[in-house]
Amino acid sequence: MEALTLGPAGTYSHRAAKAVADEVVFTDSKTAIVEAVASGEYERGVVPVENSTEGPVTESLDAFAEFDVAAVRELITPIRHALIAQGPEFDVVASHPQALAQCREYLDRNYPSATLESMTSTAAGVERAREDPGVAAIGHPQNADDELRVVAEDIQDQSSNATRFLVVAPASERSEAGSKTSFIVYPNVDYPGLLLELLEPFADRDINLTRVESRPSGERLGDYVFHIDVEAGLYEERTQAALSEIEAIADEGWVRRLGSYDSETVLD
Incomplete structure (x- = not known):
């Protein structure tokens, strides 16, 4: 099986994707990953959605709202x-902006006094350091080799x-x-207490919400799409009942069920 993820080789996305597929193919866009899977070009895509320090990966969330795909597995990768x-x-440190922020x-x-240089990926920063002795990179320690040493x-x-x-x-x-x-909810309405109405069906059934994010819908200013994760499977009657209530609230918009899945931690 092939999986599409962020490249080049050596990124944290690459390390996660190796737990999914025998062959990993790279792109430089999270949106492109989701679109390629939605079109059937690839069987699997591996997309970062959240970092414990820097928060949500908004491009991924927006792609889930734009393209119809299924979430089939969750991978947690310690950084x-x-x-x-x-x-x-060296006088320059090059890496992905999130890696630079996570080591601020x-x-x-x-x-x-070092100059911080943003790159498209941690792996691209490593290649920059390989080419220039005045540049250090931030990346996984296994990216070091005969040319590059681990400074810290x-x-x-x-x-x-x-x-x-x-x-x-x-x-x-x-x-x-x-x-x-x-799942994703686009109510296509706005009134006081809307978000509370969307969350109450889960609280009433003792379903734990692990994440709630709002993203601009792109339709008009102040109009939002809600991304919600819960600790319950779609097979459970309580989840189905809660979603039925939410679909009634969002009857002028839509509700997209990305799917149910299990979580695992991927260690290097």
Whole structure:
């Protein structure tokens, strides 16, 4: 099976995707991953959706609202950042903006005069360091090799730093089995107490909400799409009952059930 994810090789997305597929193909766009799976071009896509330090990955959320796919698996990847360079002397640190942000305190404390350079991925930062001895990269320590050395390990500001990925499949593979469920609600209305009305059906049935995010719908200013994750499967009667109430509230808009799935942690 092939899986499409963010490249190039050596990114954290690549490490997550290797737990899903024998062959991993790369792109530079989260939207492109979801679109390619929705069209049937790829059987699986692996998309980052949330980081414990930096929060939601908004491009991924917007792609889920735009393209109809199924969420079939959740992967949690602990993030281990290392400072990698050809030698101890450098004046630029290059990496993905989220990696730079996740190591902000370390960099401010140890390299306050270094220039921070944003790259499309952590792997691209590693390649930049490989090409220029004046550049260090932030990436997984296993990206070090004969040309690059690990200057420092575990430089992330939060030791519990982790990224959550969703494995997406064509909509026809949507499942009701699993311990978690993701869905998207576009009410297409706005009035006081709307969000409370959307959440009460779950509270009334003792269903735990693990994530609620709002994203602009793109239709008009102040109009939102809600992304909701719950700790319950679609196969459960209580989940079906709660969603029935929500669909009634959003009868002028729509509700998309991404599907139910189980979660696992992927260790390097």
